[in-house]
Amino acid sequence: MSSPYSAYRPLIGGGEHDLISRLAQRLKGTETVMVNSTRDGGGVAEILHNMVPLLNELGVRTTWEVIEGRPDFFAATKTLHNALHGRPEALTPEMVKAYWEVSEMNAEKLKDRLKKNLVFIHDPQPAGLLRHLKQGDQRWIYRCHVDVSSPFPPAWEFLGPIVSEYDASVFSHPSFAQRMAMPQFLIAPSIDPLSDKNKPLPEEFIRHTLERFGLDPRRPLITQVSRFDKLKDPLGVIEAFKKAKRFHPRAQLVLAGGAASDDPESAHILPAIQEAAGKDDSIHVLDLPPFSDLEINALQRASAVVLQKSLKEGFALTVSEALWKERPVVAMAVGGIPLQVIHGKTGYLVHTVEGTAAAIRRVLDNPLEAQALAKNGREHVRQNFIITRHVRDYMSLFLCVLNPGRAVVRLAPPAA
Numbered sequence: 074m075s076s077p078y079s080a081y082r083p084l085i086g087g088g089e090h091d092l093i094s095r096l097a098q099r100l101k102g103t104e105t106v107m108v109n110s111t112r113d114g115g116g117v118a119e120i121l122h123n124m125v126p127l128l129n130e131l132g133v134r135t136t137w138e139v140i141e142g143r144p145d146f147f148a149a150t151k152t153l154h155n156a157l158h159g160r161p162e163a164l165t166p167e168m169v170k171a172y173w174e175v176s177e178m179n180a181e182k183l184k185d186r187l188k189k190n191l192v193f194i195h196d197p198q199p200a201g202l203l204r205h206l207k208q209g210d211q212r213w214i215y216r217c218h219v220d221v222s223s224p225f226p227p228a229w230e231f232l233g234p235i236v237s238e239y240d241a242s243v244f245s246h247p248s249f250a251q252r253m254a255m256p257q258f259l260i261a262p263s264i265d266p267l268s269d270k271n272k273p274l275p276e277e278f279i280r281h282t283l284e285r286f287g288l289d290p291r292r293p294l295i296t297q298v299s300r301f302d303k304l305k306d307p308l309g310v311i312e313a314f315k316k317a318k319r320f321h322p323r324a325q326l327v328l329a330g331g332a333a334s335d336d337p338e339s340a341h342i343l344p345a346i347q348e349a350a351g352k353d354d355s356i357h358v359l360d361l362p363p364f365s366d367l368e369i370n371a372l373q374r375a376s377a378v379v380l381q382k383s384l385k386e387g388f389a390l391t392v393s394e395a396l397w398k399e400r401p402v403v404a405m406a407v408g409g410i411p412l413q414v415i416h417g418k419t420g421y422l423v424h425t426v427e428g429t430a431a432a433i434r435r436v437l438d439n440p441l442e443a444q445a446l447a448k449n450g451r452e453h454v455r456q457n458f459i460i461t462r463h464v465r466d467y468m469s470l471f472l473c474v475l476n477p478g479r480a481v482v483r484l485a486p487p488a489a
């Protein structure tokens with residue numbers, strides 16, 4: 074359940090709170106639709122679950138549509154996703170055909186529901202809708218959540234021309250921006266500090282959750298929460314844990330994950346993770362059902378170290394989630410992670426399995442130092458990566474896109 078907007082005031086201060094309300098007033102009457110490819114699983118769905126109710130509460134009428142696809146479509150878009158992240162894997166002609174057939178099918182289904190002033194498309198899966206549905210008086214925004222800093226060239230040759238037809242694009246990190254004629258905006262993602270995923274929890278619930286999953290609350294817990302995906306490097310996590318455990322034999326590892334309905338690969342990866350975990354009873358692989366937010370919250374809060382061993386990463390909400398909970402974070406220096414983890418200030422950035430193992434040992438050997446960094450991490454997240462900042466940026470973006478060429482957009486005067 075979403076929180077009332079007033080509940081954010083103590084976290085962000087009155088000035089910011091009022092500014093956001095005034096931006097929202099300026100957008101009264103504007104209708105926006107968000108479009109992505111899954112309602113559960115992954116960071117985009119996580120954000121939309123929090124963002125859409127908040128925009129509506131602020132008076133910015135926003136709906137959320139999810140495209141449907143066939144297995145061959147999602148296989149194609151996963152190949153495209155991996156290739157945008159740099160894997161040298163090209164779309165076959167059959168994949169391109171599946172992409173456009175499913176785009177057309179969704180365009181037919183969604184054509185009335187996408188008749189809004191602003192159409193906000195998240196990631197490549199629904200990107201093709203624009204060619205079927207864009208009407209002259211609408212503004213279409215493409216929101217890229219992927220690290221496209223060094224794509225496999227054929228992948229961008231496919232997606233780039235589609236994105237170029239949008240009125241604006243949004244990237245999470247400066248290095249992701251591409252050479253395109255339309256305006257590009259840099260907006261980082263966010264977490265909702267008041268959601269079930271991030272709100273404070275009673276100690277009793279945390280302990281109970283650990284016991285439910287067969288974890289020992291007295292032993293140091295090392296956790297990675299991520300979809301089961303090669304790019305999250307679950308096997309690297311296990312390797313690093315095994316190396317660190319030689320020095321901290323009481324440590325226990327949790328790999329908590331699940332599948333996303335638009336990701337066909339996870340089902341194949343889980344058995345490989347289970348095999349790598351083998352008979353080591355200090356490694357716990359938890360295949361969680363969708364919407365296990367309270368359980369994930371509890372696992373993160375109970376962790377001595379939260380890992381994000383990704384090989385590629387758009388942003389990694391999981392990092393902000395852990396920092397918000399003041400947990401020590403060890404994360405790879407890839408994609409949007411360095412926006413959140415400033416090495417030696419808010420956590421530890423690493424580059425290899427060995428580095429990950431060494432950083433785990435450092436946290437377990439120096440808990441006070443790690444705790445001080447985690448405290449900085451929470452403040453860093455409060456200032457930069459919570460949902461109100463994200464809503465403010467999106468509303469500013471909407472105003473820019475709806476008022477092209479205007480340098481000044483007047484806001485309503487403050488309420489008396």
Ligand code: UDP
Binds near residue numbers: 300
């Ligand atoms: N998540 C979840 N259940 C899982 C795995 C992940 O709820 O089994 C959540 C996680 O807490 C985070 C989001 O899914 O909120 C993942 O976002 P992130 O940006 O870290 O990665 P993505 O999956 O988008 O690559």
